[in-house]
Amino acid sequence: MGLLEGKKLLITGVLTDSSIAFHTARLAIEEGAEVVLSSFGRQMKLTSAFAKRLPGDTPPPVVQLDVTSDEDLAGLADAVREAGLDRLDGVVHSIGFAPQSVMGGNFLSGEWEDVATALQVSTFSYKALGVAARPLMTDGGAVVGLTFDAQFAWPVYDWMGVAKAGLEAANRYLARDLGPAGIRCNLVSAGPIKTTAAKSIPGFEQMEAAWPERAPLGWDQTTAEPTARTVAALLSDWFPATTGEIVHVDGGVHAMGQ
Template identity: 70%
Template sequence: MLHGKTLLITGVLMESSIAFHVARLAQENGATVILTSFGRTMKITQAIARRLPEPAPVIELDVQDEEHLATLADRLGEHCDQLDGVLHSIGFAPEGAFTFLDASWEDVATAMHVSAYSLKALGVAALPRMRDGGSIVGLTFDASFAWPVYDWMGVAKAAFESTSRYLARDLGPKGVRCNLVAAGPIRTTAAKSIPGFEQFEEMWDSRAPLGWDVEDGRPAAQACVALLSDWFPATTGEIVHVDGGVHAMGA
């Protein structure tokens, strides 16, 4: 499905992460994979990269660092000439952002920068290597509702989803698609940083017509791989739900 393609994958921090499953499935389907990490997590990502079917290089990328973004295309050139796809699996909010009425602008601004604006920043930074077009795929948590405990991260995800649509508009003429996968709750590093996230785990399986396993990131990863492939050549600005069907249920 991805034979001959080169993909840039962010957010690989543990084997349970959706990003790790995407990297593994991408390699199994013929892709060359390049990972990103930064700071203290670089060593973690490098160790996890060795658990993939084929070891993958890890380049440094902090989406809040303008120099990292400005030099990304050149640094990618050390590993590939053409980039065919990007997985955005990045999200962070300070603890204060999970108390909606008391959150400071500083905490909210950080959540918006890392979890929403970074999609545009990453897309623009990777664009010089996407000369033949390609696909950008991001991971979201359905921002159509006000969820328990999610608070300003939910607002950031709403901005993230809107950013994807505008990115689809502006990159479409360059042959680049931008779509999102709205995954149900998975026990990932990001999930563990959300106070009270177990509330999602407790209710999701009972509301999902297809059932839901919070330990299994593969269904969401399979959707990402499909969107990164050539099987959706005329789809952009879309949100694909991989949540067991919860988004379609009233109660």
């Protein structure tokens, strides 16, 4: 019996087959889960194409969800039902974006309009997704998001780092407010991985260069597998009393001194 046998999951953020979201979806299906993906706009074609690379005879359905759209959020439960799932046992929030004008050394020059975009997409959307999925999580379940350790001021990360700090705080409050419904809310803090999101950060190589040497367990920047396994575990029934937590999957760098 698979770790996620019988689970019904919504997974956001599948845009390439190197992403954490893609590998989470693959593992979830291999472990017995039924999966629905979400996407929107021009990205919908990408998500649908990569869905075909996931295991199974039929690709997972893809529902429309722009997390900045009140209409999409209000219609999420109906969209998931129309895609064939009558409930959700877990949701994966793999969503983040900040304009390049507020990263890459532009912290002091960042304008509010661009900062607001980063905070809405990367921080507020976590709460928005949890609330939108809640009507389908009648038997409880898990919301799992992705962060990049926000206790430090990383080179070039700038306002995205601030957005991740907000995400980590939002996770604690969401855990508080959804806990009575039996919904656990946790984040996975991954080390740097060569994903599309990472490549969009100006100067990202400054953040990742020394990671393998600093990590007691070492660190392979070319694979999302360890992170995806942790996300899958948090979606399972094996963490029944864990919520408001940040699980680090970074080779141990978070625990080391500079």
